[in-house]
Amino acid sequence: MRIAQIAPLAESVPPKLYGGTERVVSWLTEELVSLGHDVTLFATGDSVTSAQLVPVAARALRLSRPPPDPAIATAALLEAVADAAPRFDVIHSHLDWVHLPLLRCLRVPFLTTLHGRLDLPNIELMGQRFPNAPFVSVSQSQRTPAPDMNWLATIHHGLPLTLLPFTDRSEEYLAFLGRHRPRERSRRRHSRRTCSRSSAAHRRQGPTRTNPLFQRDN
Secondary structure, three states: EEEEEEEOOOOOOOOOOOOOOHHHHHHHHHHHHHOEEEEEEEEOOOOOOOOEEEEEEEEHHHHHHOOOOHHHHHHHHHHHHHHHHOOOOOEEEEOOOOOOOEEEEOOOOEEEEEEOOOOOOOOOOHHHOOOOEEEEEEEOOOHHOOOOOOEEEEEEOOOOOOOOOOOOOOOOEEEEEEOOHHHHHHHHHHHHHHHOOOOOEEEEOOOOOOOOOOEOOO
8 A cells, every 4th residue: 555654844753852743653654664565754854764755854843953934844745745645545644733624635535643632722623624534543532622523543552562672570660751741740740649659769751841851760
């Protein structure tokens, strides 16, 4: 099957530092190639992939200096997709919403995996304006704010089996991995409460607003 993968341009695929969506896109793309599919990845030029790469921006927008205009980069990305669309059997976008007006006019089957939060103002407009646009959720709970959208399936984020090899040797710490942002405050409180009930050390790792690789032991 001839498959197009459209990645966000904020980070490379895979990302150099933070970039959860781009990491998942990389894993998915590499697995599709290994299964024998003809995959084209629309992403930044500093991406590394065994698929055919269509570089739309020279490097990850978030790490570029001076910062480029993301709207211009996104317009170039969508133009590249439109030019190549007849070559594909299906187009898989990871851009949230911005591509929907274009892709529904290209007469090529497409789908969108939504990787982030949906508890957003005016989310109901997506279902009203794009009732036939097919979406994939990454969890059942993610759908809660928008149950009436055209959901195809729930496909949880996977990861390579070799990434975290199993060991039966325990270590005396509890690990919390996640974003350290204001909106994640309840998760941090939960992790601290869990740690306080245990004598084990508590290791926290994840990006903050100022540090993409925050790590703390306490």
